Amino acid sequence: MTLPAKINPPKLGEPYLLTPGPLTTSYETKQAMLRDWGSWDDDFRAMTRSLRSQLLKLIGAGAEEYDCVPIQGSGSYCVEAMLGSFVPRDGKVLVLANGAYGLRAAQTMEYLGRAYTLLDKGDYLPPRGEEVAAILVDDTAISHVLIIHCETSSGILNPVDEIADAVHAAGRKVLIDSMSAFGAIPLEVQKSKYTAMVSSANKCIEGVPGFGFVIARKDEIEAAKGNSHSLSLDVHAQWATMEKTGQWRFTPPTHVVAAFLEALKAHAQEGGVEGRGARYIRNRDVMVEGMRDLGFETLLANRWLSPIIVTFFCPADEAFAFDEFYNQMRERGFIIYPGKLTVVDSFRIGCIGQMDEHVMRQVVEAARDALAVMGVRSAAPPAKALEERKKLAA
Numbered sequence: 001m002t003l004p005a006k007i008n009p010p011k012l013g014e015p016y017l018l019t020p021g022p023l024t025t026s027y028e029t030k031q032a033m034l035r036d037w038g039s040w041d042d043d044f045r046a047m048t049r050s051l052r053s054q055l056l057k058l059i060g061a062g063a064e065e066y067d068c069v070p071i072q073g074s075g076s077y078c079v080e081a082m083l084g085s086f087v088p089r090d091g092k093v094l095v096l097a098n099g100a101y102g103l104r105a106a107q108t109m110e111y112l113g114r115a116y117t118l119l120d121k122g123d124y125l126p127p128r129g130e131e132v133a134a135i136l137v138d139d140t141a142i143s144h145v146l147i148i149h150c151e152t153s154s155g156i157l158n159p160v161d162e163i164a165d166a167v168h169a170a171g172r173k174v175l176i177d178s179m180s181a182f183g184a185i186p187l188e189v190q191k192s193k194y195t196a197m198v199s200s201a202n203k204c205i206e207g208v209p210g211f212g213f214v215i216a217r218k219d220e221i222e223a224a225k226g227n228s229h230s231l232s233l234d235v236h237a238q239w240a241t242m243e244k245t246g247q248w249r250f251t252p253p254t255h256v257v258a259a260f261l262e263a264l265k266a267h268a269q270e271g272g273v274e275g276r277g278a279r280y281i282r283n284r285d286v287m288v289e290g291m292r293d294l295g296f297e298t299l300l301a302n303r304w305l306s307p308i309i310v311t312f313f314c315p316a317d318e319a320f321a322f323d324e325f326y327n328q329m330r331e332r333g334f335i336i337y338p339g340k341l342t343v344v345d346s347f348r349i350g351c352i353g354q355m356d357e358h359v360m361r362q363v364v365e366a367a368r369d370a371l372a373v374m375g376v377r378s379a380a381p382p383a384k385a386l387e388e389r390k391k392l393a394a
């Protein structure tokens with residue numbers, strides 16, 4: 001059953017973060033950090049156990065073959081831990097990139113000094129199953145394929161299941177960066193059958209930053225022993241210690257874990273992945289419709305728009321300048337995000353965090369006021385932007 005989302009807005013004067021993490025968290029989540037915990041104490045061990053088992057419940061049927069390993073640090077630490085632990089030293093990864101996070105994963109492989117090939121689709125075009133299948137036929141050394149679930153730099157929702165099918169048909173293994181999607185967009189293990197996936201505390205579960213987690217097949221975690229290049233990012237070692245002692249190997253972010261458990265409670269009350277996803281979808285729909293009414297255009301067609309973050313083209317109107325628009329939005333209580341496209345100017349508005357459709361309507365009103373104050377008469381993008389977008393349809 002999905003309960004109506006209970007939103008707990010930030011205190012007066014605190015701006016909403018329309019950004020994909022850190023994001024706006026509830027008052028209760030922040031309040032949960034007002035206590036100190038001993039990392040070796042039974043109470044904290046129970047918290048770690050609870051965190052691991054609650055996260056596993058979110059992956060659906062088949063979860064008993066998987067385990068959850070939290071890792072200190074931001075999301076990128078987990079991506080690095082996953083690549084370094086599950087890809088054997090003589091393995092080879094096909095990295096599927098269509099934005100900054102795919103490219104960062106490729107850079108991580110570079111640092112690891114392990115073999116990889118990059119399929120770079122540019123700013124936002126989705127990698128498709130067929131082209132992945134063709135690459136796997138040509139390059140038999142590839143052992144793993146890394147898929148970015150929601151590429152947060154454009155906000156595109158990549159076709160994970162389609163790609164995973166192609167990878168499995170070719171007898172290779174799937175690794176997923178579901179950082180900005182996990183907890184709001186279903187990722188069923190029985191469909192995508194991943195070896196491992198990663199996400200972090202400060203995205204769709206709405207916790208505060210400080211750790212991430214790997215969810216991986218138990219047999220693969222066991223087989224990962226000795227693969228890692230790094231002491232602190234060794235998933236097998238972290239898992240083995242947690243299994244044996246209930247503790248994290250090195251100082252855990254205790255307050256962040258306490259906040260995360262509070263955030264998980266709210267996630268369950270909202271109806272889990274389905275309820276959380278429904279609120280974000282509503283946030284996106286209300287915000288996108290309002291922005292389009294103002295004349296703004298999205299980079300992506302509806303089919304590829306994630307309910308996580310949306311990229312808009314900057315208006316062609318000479319009176320528009322992103323920095324000024326940002327400041328105007330900031331004055332009205334909303335922190336937006338610059339875009340990451342290389343070809344045309346853009347900006348992004350996030351849909352995740354403690355916000356609902358009422359807040360999203362205020363965001364649109366703030367954008368309307370900002371345009372008026374700046375003297376922008378049309379929010380329509382330059383012709384070049386629309387040409388760029390045609391590539392998606394092709």
Ligand SMILES: *Cc1c(COP(=O)(O)O)cnc(C)c1O
Pocket residue numbers: 020021074075076077079101148150151152177178179180200
């Ligand atoms: C947030 C995010 C990451 C991790 O970024 P950090 O800044 O290290 O937390 C990785 N991949 C994707 C797709 C993300 O959205």
